[in-house]
Amino acid sequence: MGADVLGRWVPDRPEDVAAVFAKADFPWWIAGGYAIELAVGRELRAHGDLDVLVLRRDQALVRGLLADWDLHVADPPGQGELRPWRPGEVLQPPLHDIWCRCTPNAPWSVQLILDEAEGTQWVSRRDPAIRLPIDQLGRTTETGIPYLAPEVQLFYKAKATRDKDETDFEAVLPLLDAPARAWLADAIKVIAPGHNWLRRLLPVSRT
Template sequence: MSDANTNVPAQGRWAPLSPQGVAELLAGADFPWWIAGGYAIELAVGETYREHGDLDVLVLHRDQARVRRHFGGWDLFLADPPGGKTLHAWPTGRGVPGRVHDVWCRRAPDEPWSVQLMLDEADGDEWVSRQDSRIRRPLARLGRLTSTGIPYLSPEVQLFYKAKNVREKDQVDFDRVLPHLDTGQQACLASALELALPGHDWLGRLKR
C-alpha cells in the first residue's frame, strides 16, 4: 500500500456486496463472522424491504490478525477515532487499537467500498457488547443461519445496537422484524434495554 493511501476521508463510493457475496468472500475463513446491520434484520424477516448504503459484518476483535490475513491484498482502513471523518490504513501485520471497531474494506484504492467490518468483544465463549459490557451472550447463540447457511446476527442483538440512537431506518427495521421475534427473543431484548437504556420507547411493545 502506497503512502498516498495512508489516510482518506470517511466518504466515497459504496457498492456493498450482497450477503451471498460476503459468504463467498469469507468462505473458508478461520474465524466466526455474522452479517450485521440492516441486512441482518432483513435476513431474519426473510425479505428485502429497504435500500442499504453499506453492508456490515460482525467479527471478533480478538480475531483481528486472522481477519486481516483473510482479506489479503484488500485495501482496509480503520475509523480511528471512532466516528471520525478520517480513515487510517490497516496494513497486514499491524494491530488494531481496542477503541477501534469499524473497518472499511475495498478491493483496491480505485474500487468502491464494499464491506464494513464491525469488531466486537468476547470473553472466553461469551460475546460482550461493546456498548455495555453487562450485556453478554454465549457466542454459540449470537447468530442464526439462513436456509443457505449464511450466518447473521440474531435480530434481538442487532436491535439492541440500533436502540442507542434510533434513526428512521432503525425504527423501520424494528417494526418489520418485531412480528418475527418469539417471546424469548423479545424478552431478551427487553431485558437488555431495561439494563442499559431504561425507559426506551421500544419497551412498551416488547413482551416481558
C-alpha cells in the same frame, strides 16, 4: 462518518460476502440492516453499506483472509477519519470499525465491525454487562449465510434510532420469541431505559 465524506459506497450483497468468507475458519455474521432482512426473508429498504461482525480476538485471521483488500480503520471511531489498517497491526478498543474495498480505486463494499468476547461469551462493546453465549449470537439462512440474531442487531440499533431502524424493528418484531424479547428489553434498559421500543417488548419481558 458518511460515504459523502470518505468516498463512494457500493455495498456487496450477503451472498457476495459469503463467497469471500467461504474459507474463514472463524465465526462471522452479516450485521446491520441486511441481518434483519435475512431474518425476515425479504428486502425492506435500500442499504448504504453492508456490515460484517467478527470477534476482536479473530482480527488477525480476518486481516489474513482480506490480505489483498484495501482496509482502513476509523480512528477515532465516528469522527470522519480513516487510516490504513497496517498488516500485523492489532487493533485495540475503542477501534472497532474497518472499511473495506477490493482495491484503492474501488468503492467501499464491506464494513467490518469488531466486537468483544470472553471465553465462550460475546460481550457488548457498549456495556460489558450485556452478553450472550457466542453460539447464540447468530442464525443461519437456508443457504448457509450466518447473520446476527435480530434481537442483538436491534440492541445495536436502539442507541440512536433512525427511521430505517424503526422499519427494521417493525418488520422483525413478530419473529422474536419471548426469550429474545426479554433479552432485548433487558439490554435496552441498560443503554436507553426510556426507549420507546420497551413498550412493545415489556409485556413478555422480565420485570
